[in-house]
Amino acid sequence: MTTAASPVPRLEIRNLVRAFEGRRVVDDVSLTIMPGQVTCLLGPSGCGKSTTLRMIAGVEMQDSGEIWADGELVCNTIFRVPPERRGIGLMFQDFALFPHLSVARNVAFGLSGSAEEKRARVEELLHRVDMSRHIDSFPHQLSGGEQQRVALARALAPRPRIMLMDEPFSGLDNRLRDGIRDHTLTLLKEEDTAVLLVTHEPEEAMRMGDEIALMRNGKIVQQGAPYNVYTRPVDRATVSFFSDANVLQATVNGALANTPFGRFLAPGIADGTEVDIVFRPQHVRIDFDRQGSGPLPTPRDGVAARGTVLRARFLGHESLVEFRMDYDGSVLKATVPNVFLPSAGKVMWLTIPRDRCFVFPAVKHP
Template identity: 70%
Template sequence: MDGASMNKARLEIRDLHRSFGGRPVVSGVSLALQAGQVTGLLGPSGCGKSTTLRIIAGVDRQTSGEVWIDGQQVAGPNVFQPPEKRHIGLMFQDFALFPHLSVADNVAFGLKGTRTEKRLRVRELLEKVGLARFIDSYPHELSGGEQQRVALARALAPRPSIMLMDEPFSGLDNRLRDGIRDETLGILKDEGAAVLLVTHEPEEAMRMADEIALMRDGRIVQRGAPYNLYNAPVDLKAAAFFSDVNVITGVVQGALTETAFGQFLAPGVPDGAKVDIVIRPQHLRIDFDRSGRGPSPTPDHGVWARARVDRARFIGKESLVDFRMEGNGSILTASVSSVFLPAKDTPLWIAIRRDRCFVFRHGDVPGVDEGPS
């Protein structure tokens, strides 16, 4: 990548690698973030996302690769700029407020300037996070959500060009989390920092990020807008990371796979190879047709298949119904956005939204997908 493209990015990491005791933890990670952009670095625990963040912050060193901030290399083969020189804001799971300092002094910690200038900046940020009335209070006098907002104000106080956030909302009560996420996102956008949010929660990444980089086993396997990752996953694991899925495995003959729901195209897959047909529970359809023949096939739903209810339960926003397929006995799960609790062994017809299915070669491991440049 040339220097001109680097100058456009507020943060760029290039081919980062990090190993511990010979074990690779980060393997060839590259990302570029613009000012005002929120990127979610999403993945399961142990995939290398927090290590990547620590390398960017300068609290860990890469085995190889480079980190650039505003067109300047801050970490590379012969360069290492210490954390305090990188102009980066940090937020972690632990709010790490100083218990012996007031809210005002916590937010002002690390600020430069006169006492008056500091006080003005502190008050400006506390008003943004709705905590101006607590300016002289101490952390133990605040709720968890209020402490989180103080930590945000402190991280933003020096006007960092980059904000790194490592699971910052995981310690909050579920009832508070959504509201605080939305408030935080608004403030971050106002400040114009490039934000890298590390999280293992797909909902959080989709709620906050302009772009998601999905990480697995030290690599970014897919990157793009939340809508694209959800609706065009690169493989079975990517689809299953964002939601529950049903998987139907079939064998290819003549680029087609025969299932209880009809034939599915599998272009480019050789005869005899297996494919996984993946469908989310909300895209199964249910019919009470009593004719014994089942509803007629349609372009949207294809062939209807006979199944019996194995279990049904209501979970508040929806009902989940497990079906045992007649013939092979496999279990598929459907979600219904209402109270729907048919008795066990109730015979029903089910079909799947063919336009919502994903077909992946069984056992395939995708290459790294860096997304559009």
């Protein structure tokens, strides 16, 4: 009986390390991307995302580690395929179109083959990005969104097996960004290209990525499908990176953490350990005051705690309400769909559904 061979990754990086002045800016990073897959390398500025991209592109050498494409070694510390022979396309925030070349000649730049073959490929791609009418225009005659589509066509023209994208949409205004991102994603998947997209915006990573690799201080701290990274974060910093977060401090006793909102399960955490109980504003439940009382305790929502409205603001698709809590004077945030604007000074009761909370060992701040 024969078994089917495992599919070969289009791009695989193994244990990449890059250090500057003794500090590892990329620290043992490994990634696997299959054909047609989009992986978003997500993290704050300075965490090592762009350095990782430059090593894959071949414009910077790693100190250790390997880069593979379609099962073949591209680069280690001894062997190195030149950047121009790696079959890798590049897109950056700066579209880098040649100002003295027409749209057609920009897209054709770097193509091989006969003039007829190059012209056919240019016309095909400009049609797919809806830029055929601008084939003889020059970059200065185009809007930012149009330049972005030409840059995409140029990057796709040589049929790269891998596309590296470094914040390519950050220069576009919000009205254009979503449409162009979706169009770009469709084209890349049609070409069966493996995509590594660098971004510092969680929303963009959630929208575009089949997988997210969350990077912090040179390391990938969590990797997986966007839903899993968002709903099963590995630590408090991950929760906070994707959204606002409220935090309660408590100490574990008998696998339970006692708080003004009742007890929280803390399985596997030793007694006496200080923990952070983290929950997002959209998961806070708000109830009205009933002559000094709130809702009765339940196993799902725990005990209600009383707070006073500090301010409420409508944000377009939801309302943000901030509360000064009675138990210690801290501020908790809650978001509510649509319009909910209680007046400042109003007393209300808050509960926290247990299935929406994360319990982590406490982060010690200096």
